[in-house]
Amino acid sequence: MKRILYSGTGLLLIAVLFLAFNMASGLLLTGVRLDLTQNKLYSISAGTRQILAELKEPLDLNFYFSNSEAKELAPLRSYAVRVQELLKVYEQESAGKIRLHVIDPLPFSEEEDKAGAFGLEALALGQGGAPVFFGLAGTDAQNNAQVIPFFAPDQEELLEYDISRLIQTLAHPQRPVLGLLSSLPANGGFDVRTQRKTEPWAILRELRQEYDLKELKTDTRDIPGDVDVLVLLHPKKLSQPTLYAIDQFVLRGGRLLAFVDPYSEQDSGEEYFGVQSKDKSSGLEPLFKAWGLHLQPGKVLGDNLYALFDSAKEGEPALPRPFTIGVPQAAMSQEDPSTSGLEFIALSTAGILEPVAGASSQFTALLSTSDSAKPFEADRFDKPADQQQALRDLAQPGQRYVIAARVQGPVKSAFAEGIDGRKDGLKQAQQVNLLVVADTDLLSDRMWLGTEDINGRTAPRPWADNASFVLNALDNLAGSDALNSLRSRGPYSRPFVVVERLRREAETSFRAKRLALEESLEEAEAKLQQLQGASPKSQSLSAEQQATVRQFMQEKSRIRKELREVQYQLNADIDQLGRNLKIVNIALMPLLVSLCMLLVWAVRYLRRKHATSRKAALAAGSPAA
Known part of the structure; x- marks a missing residue:
């Protein structure tokens, strides 16, 4: 036996066996994986497995990557391999319900035309290079389609969430129902001060394109059962029955997006005996306390570092607006789908959110100020002299405050004993999912939407990500519990600590x-x-x-x-x-x-x-x- 092993024939036999073993393992063990990364980055989560297990009809996932055109883009090719490997895991875990097709759309080919028809984006990434497709198009049995236009490498932490969201949307194509309860004229109306008709806010038009919008009265006593997400816009002085209805909606699993404000500039104020009220605040304090958060009453934020500037007149310097804040990407949570990937959100006279000590729920900051912010009394906003003093006050050291937050976890009812005539309601919930924003002005057109001239025609142009933030938040809240459990899986780049x-x-x-x-x-x-x-050039140095x-x-x-x-x-x-x-x-x-x-x-x-x-x-x- 030893003589055979050491002979040329034996060495050739070992080489053949080695190649055969590699080929057999490659064919027979393709589904075997061992993920030893700290955050299990290359495994799908339990939430994704639940989404796949609930699929009733087969879905086709068409992964378009211009492999031929991306030969010089090594980092992108590496990320494409990562995406393709993850999609293969989806296919393997779906028990035949996911059919993956990997497509290289060559220029001027039929595949390229199909990719464009799906709405995928071809971007020219290399200097002078051809446009590259790198996206996903999913279709169901009825040819309904959902797409990820382009897999951005800097959004790798949300890769599984994006793919699972696409699959869930295909599996449940019906549009979610939004219930809107608003004390502001977001739907348009008649401005008594200007004696003119006002148009609906642009954000409302955006919502109607994506969701079935159902308007609720501010004195409603019950939230309809078909409402998936309840949007509260400036909930001002709500009655106890209305607060109880909101409380019960949340406890029974309803999702909530609330915009409250210590000073809403869009609030025209109420008139009492011909005198206009100066109270422009809103809040849900009884509910907030039960949910584990608190809105500081009567306090608006000024920020020395993030303050936006007024348009300067010719020959004059631009002046900062201390109460108008532009939150950059560095002050947004990059682990939450509602804010991840956004670059800039503009707010005005925003409030301060704080977690309640000892609360059973989890408070997660989504939008924050810089560490040079300070709270001011809300009534200082209307006084120009006070704004100048605010600028001087902001020159002193400040601290960081939370403007928007997500609240999750177990909570108890704010009405433990119920209310008159309604004593049989829910007393607690093991899991709620709420987003609270301490500003309403960010939804108004002036805070995110401008205009530009295109071929002699005026067209709207967003200059801030306010609408994207709202749509991301609603998209996330309208998803299932399985989808909402998919958060950022942790950093993919491991620094040399x-x-x-x-x-x-x-x-x-x-x-x-x-x-x-x-x-x-x-x-x-x-x-x-x-x-x-010191020595003249004509003289030499002494010894x-x-x-x-x-x-x-x-x-x-x-x-x-x-x-x-x-x-x-x-x-x-x-x-x-x-x-x-x-x-x-x-x-x-x-x-x-x-x-x-x-x-x-x-x-x-x-x-x-x-x-x-x-x-x-x-x-x-x-x-x-």
Whole structure:
């Protein structure tokens, strides 16, 4: 046997067996996966499995990626492999209900025409390169279609959510029902002050295109059972029966998106005996307290860092508007589908949301101010002089505040004993899903929508992501519990934490020494230049001066050498860590595997030897040792 193994024929046989093993494993073990990543990034979650298990009809997923046109885009190709592998997992876990088709739409081909017909976007990513398709189109048995126009690599954390949302939308194509309860003229009306008719807000037009919108009266005593998501817009002075109806809607599993405000600029105010009320606030304090959050009453936010500016007149500087805030991406939650990927949201006279201490629910911030924000009394907004004082106050240190938040988890009813005539309501819920925004003005057209001239025709142009935020939030709330359980799976890029720590420690340790050496070097060079410039060009340096020059040159050389040594030491620990990792990967791991194999061989050898001795003892008729 040994002679065969060491012969040329034996080596050829081993190579053939090795290739055969790889081919067999590739064909037979394609569905076998072992995800050892910290956040299980390459496995689908329980929520996705539930969505797949509830599929009643087969769905076709057409994955379009211009593989031929993306040869020079290595990062995009790598991400495309990641998307394709995840889609294969969907196909495998669906028990035949998902049929995956991977398509490379070549230029001027029929596949390219189909991709465009689906609404997929072809983007030119490389310099001078051809447009690249990288999207997904799903269809059901009735040829209804849903698409992901383009898989943005910077949105990888929401990859599973986006795919699962597409599948769920195909499986349940009926439009969700939104119930709108509003104290503001969002649907248009008649402005008494200007004596003119007002048009509906653009955000309402957007909602009607995506959802079945059902308007509710502000004195409603019951939320209809077919309402999937309840939208509260400036819920002002609601009666107890209406508050109870909202409470029961949430406890029975209804989703809520509430826009409250300490000072709503869109509120024209109520008239009492011909006198207009100055109260423009709204809130749900009894319900908020039961749900685990609190809106600071009568407080509006000013932000020194995120304040927007008024359009400057010609020759005059633009002035900041302290109570109008532009929230950038850095102050939005990138782990929540409602805000992830958005870039800018504009708000005005926004309020402050806080979690209630000891609440059973979970409070998650979605929109925040900068750390240079301060609260102000709401009545200061109407006074220009006070706004100038607010700018001066904002110059002092502030802190960060929460403007919008998601509340989830178990809650109790705000009406534990019920109300008059209604004592048999629900007392608690194990899981609620609410979004609360402490501003109503962000929905008005002026806070997100502008106009532009296109071929002599005026067309609306969004300049902020306010509408996208609302649509994302409603889209998320209208989804199933399984879909809502899909949050960001954690970061996909794993930074070298140890390396960064070593670099920071080294920089801190050597910074003072390096600065001292650089100062000494500058001082030596200055003295050297002073000495060389003190002697006229026609005269040579004296022996003493030449000795001093040599001394300074040597000092300069010594300092430069020490600086190089300091720079070397900055990376010495990191280089040593790299060498240690190489030793572990190249030498130590094979050594450990070899030792394990030797240990296994030794155990087996001792067992065989013991078994042989026992057999020999039994054959000799003596008891076993």
